[in-house]
Amino acid sequence: MENPRFGLPGMLSLLYGIANPVAFPGVMGQAKREQPEVSFAGITVVEDNEARAVSHLGTPILYPVTLRGGSYRRFARDGSIEQVNPGDLRLPLSTVVEMSRGKTITRTPVVASGASVKEVYALEDWQIRLSGILMDEPKQPQGLTTLEAMQDKLLEFASLADSIALGGDHLGGDLFQQRAIDRLSILSLSFNQIPGKPRMHGFQMTCESDDALELILQ
Numbered sequence: 001m002e003n004p005r006f007g008l009p010g011m012l013s014l015l016y017g018i019a020n021p022v023a024f025p026g027v028m029g030q031a032k033r034e035q036p037e038v039s040f041a042g043i044t045v046v047e048d049n050e051a052r053a054v055s056h057l058g059t060p061i062l063y064p065v066t067l068r069g070g071s072y073r074r075f076a077r078d079g080s081i082e083q084v085n086p087g088d089l090r091l092p093l094s095t096v097v098e099m100s101r102g103k104t105i106t107r108t109p110v111v112a113s114g115a116s117v118k119e120v121y122a123l124e125d126w127q128i129r130l131s132g133i134l135m136d137e138p139k140q141p142q143g144l145t146t147l148e149a150m151q152d153k154l155l156e157f158a159s160l161a162d163s164i165a166l167g168g169d170h171l172g173g174d175l176f177q178q179r180a181i182d183r184l185s186i187l188s189l190s191f192n193q194i195p196g197k198p199r200m201h202g203f204q205m206t207c208e209s210d211d212a213l214e215l216i217l218q
Contacts, residue, residue: 006197008094008133009042015192015202016131021096022046023062030064031093034139038094060096063175065130067091067157068165075161086156090141092203095132097175101125126181126209133194134201147199151191154203158189163210183210 012018022044023031031040043062069087076082102124108117134147144150157164163183166176176182184207192202 006200007039007041009040011133011194011197011200011202012094012096012131015133015194016096016204018060018096018131020044021060021062027063027093031062035093035137038135060098060131061175062093063095063097064093065091065095065097065176066167068167070165072160072162072164074159081161084160086153086160088142089144089153089157091130092132092134092137092150094135095130098129098131099179100127102127126179128181128184128207128209130205130207132203134191134203136199147201151201151203154189154205158186158205160186163212179209181209183212184208185210 009020012021020042023040023046025045025047028040028043028045031038067089069085069089071083071085073081074084104121104124106119106121108119110116134150136146137150138145140150142153144153163185165183166181167174186205186207188206190204192204194200194202
């Protein structure tokens with residue numbers, strides 16, 4: 001059964017309140033080629049140098065993300081740690097990326113003053129939200145052509161007891177490498193049904209950046 005044509009911006013607004021997302025030029029062309037049944041009308045296209053944690057318009061960025069395969073740890077049924085390789089996963093082309101980062105600051109009030117002394121101890125991890133729409137995708141590069149196959153693969157990655165290497169598919173530059181984000185940890189994964197669209201489900205992944213630290217024992 002073929003997916004009915006629908007407008008992506010309207011669906012993202014319905015599910016997550018994301019209005020008028022933006023996309024890189026290469027991402028928009030790739031999306032239109034691989035998902036011709038989806039209307040991307042209403043999405044603004046920006047150049048690479050105009051995109052930071054959000055675009056210069058202050059809006060989330062439409063960006064294909066790849067979770068990299070490799071050797072990862074996972075809890076087995078008996079509670080032991082096992083090594084698994086789930087393979088690469090290119091998330092749906094409808095995936096919207098939102099990033100934010102805070103600081104760890106200690107504030108000390110100053111007597112007889114309306115100010116405070118602020119001490120910055122560290123930058124916090126990047127908070128990353130990946131939202132999008134799952135649907136049947138005949139040209140999905142890892143062969144996950146059905147909604148159910150993509151859901152199962154997302155659940156497989158979410159079950160890992162490890163941080164996950166990632167990358168982007170945009171040839172003009174990587175949204176994550178620009179912020180020195182090489183890995184992320186999945187904190188939560190949720191799915192939403194879309195009324196009147198039986199072959200389309202919304203998904204949302206809440207993640208944090210994770211830096212690989214090497215221990216040298218002497």
